[in-house]
Amino acid sequence: MNQASSFLFRLSFAVIMLLSFLSSSAPAHAVDNGLARTPPMGWNSWNRFRCDDLNEKLVRQTADAIATNGMRDVGYQYVVLDDCWQLSRDAQGNIVADLAKFPSGIKALADYIHEKGLKFGLYTDAGMKTCEGRPGSLGHEYQDAKQYAMWGVDYLKEDWCSTLPTQNAESSYTVMRDALAVSGRPIVFSICEWGSTNPWLWAGAVGNMWRSTGDILDCWQCKMSWGGNSLSEILDLMSGIGSYSGPGHWNDPDMLQVGNGGMTEDEYRTNFGMWAIFAAPLIAGNDVVHMSTATREILTNKEVIAIDQDPLGQAGSRVMKTGNLEVWSKQLADGSRAVAMLNKGESPAKIAVNWNNIGYPTDLTASVRDLWSHKDIGRLKGSYSAEVPIHGIVMVTVKP
Numbered sequence: 001m002n003q004a005s006s007f008l009f010r011l012s013f014a015v016i017m018l019l020s021f022l023s024s025s026a027p028a029h030a031v032d033n034g035l036a037r038t039p040p041m042g043w044n045s046w047n048r049f050r051c052d053d054l055n056e057k058l059v060r061q062t063a064d065a066i067a068t069n070g071m072r073d074v075g076y077q078y079v080v081l082d083d084c085w086q087l088s089r090d091a092q093g094n095i096v097a098d099l100a101k102f103p104s105g106i107k108a109l110a111d112y113i114h115e116k117g118l119k120f121g122l123y124t125d126a127g128m129k130t131c132e133g134r135p136g137s138l139g140h141e142y143q144d145a146k147q148y149a150m151w152g153v154d155y156l157k158e159d160w161c162s163t164l165p166t167q168n169a170e171s172s173y174t175v176m177r178d179a180l181a182v183s184g185r186p187i188v189f190s191i192c193e194w195g196s197t198n199p200w201l202w203a204g205a206v207g208n209m210w211r212s213t214g215d216i217l218d219c220w221q222c223k224m225s226w227g228g229n230s231l232s233e234i235l236d237l238m239s240g241i242g243s244y245s246g247p248g249h250w251n252d253p254d255m256l257q258v259g260n261g262g263m264t265e266d267e268y269r270t271n272f273g274m275w276a277i278f279a280a281p282l283i284a285g286n287d288v289v290h291m292s293t294a295t296r297e298i299l300t301n302k303e304v305i306a307i308d309q310d311p312l313g314q315a316g317s318r319v320m321k322t323g324n325l326e327v328w329s330k331q332l333a334d335g336s337r338a339v340a341m342l343n344k345g346e347s348p349a350k351i352a353v354n355w356n357n358i359g360y361p362t363d364l365t366a367s368v369r370d371l372w373s374h375k376d377i378g379r380l381k382g383s384y385s386a387e388v389p390i391h392g393i394v395m396v397t398v399k400p
């Protein structure tokens with residue numbers, strides 16, 4: 001090799017090394033803010049309190065409750081004000097809070113929530129107006145992001161109402177991502193365009209979570225004139241998109257309806273348990289100040305939360321479907337599986353999990369533990385089957 005070709009050889013080797021270093025260190029598919037390494041957990045005002053019932057007293061009482069009723073201890077962190085905290089913009093274009101609802105102002109409320117050992121979240125919209133007609137962030141993204149950071153915001157949900165016909169979801173949300181990145185504060189970014197542009201295909205590089213479906217309705221199966229999805233519809237819509245989510249970027253099938261009164265206890269266990277299988281954000285959407293013991297027990301089931309928060313961050317997938325009976329399986333960091341046996345039918349049914357459906361050989365002996373009855377079932381070879389109630393779920397871990 002002469003001197004010139006040796007130089008060229010060494011140069012191309014260096015370029016290859018540099019490119020391979022860049023491609024292994026740059027998270028090509030994850031928003032680069034280091035947040036939400038496991039799915040965010042918290043509370044949001046919308047499902048239960050909508051617009052009219054949102055106010056400062058409610059939010060303070062909610063933060064008090066989360067800090068003392070066991071929720072904070074099992075991981076609930078973000079207290080998020082949804083639509084209707086904002087009123088107008090001032091002459092300089094700064095967003096102005098509704099001081100009739102929040103007399104102490106947003107900064108004081110954020111401070112209060114932080115003092116409780118919790119984090120604070122706000123809602124805005126990528127269009128001209130929010131879905132309830134309050135000012136949206138279009139054209140004010142950098143100004144708003146800076147204001148949020150000054151108030152102490154840790155989480156931002158951005159909705160998709162009143163957008164311009166020409167507005168593109170990916171580029172609009174990218175503007176807010178970039179505005180948050182220079183706001184001076186780490187802020188989890190929650191994209192809410194209702195799954196309308198298949199956001200799992202692009203949103204991993206833009207936000208920490210993206211709504212994958214329409215607004216969750218508090219029913220197993222119902223329709224609303226304005227849209228939304230019942231729980232049973234969301235369970236179907238979540239099949240096939242799990243591989244797009246992972247640490248820092250999650251599919252979001254919407255806030256929980258657990259405890260809001262429109263479904264049975266079994267259906268609420270399905271809401272909570274399947275969100276854990278999906279590795280979805282666990283954002284309570286009920287009145288946590290006045291909830292029943294049954295609701296609290298669902299929301300604070302540590303064994304189910306551990307499935308949601310498993311550090312591998314791999315979403316589960318549907319591995320068996322026979323009519324209304326399904327089995328979903330989620331691989332965990334220690335190599336074991338979380339398995340949900342889901343009965344979408346109208347009568348109780350026996351559902352079997354075969355080890356070969358969950359990636360194990362049939363002659364393997366594994367420990368099975370039930371995550372709702374908190375009982376070890378035993379060491380089983382090849383399969384496990386259980387009776388599953390109407391619209392209900394049985395959840396187990398299977399550990400070799």
Ligand code: GLA
Nearest residue numbers: 046082083131132159192215
């Ligand atoms: C949309 C969102 C909901 C909620 C409302 C508020 O419908 O999808 O989650 O934020 O707007 O108006």
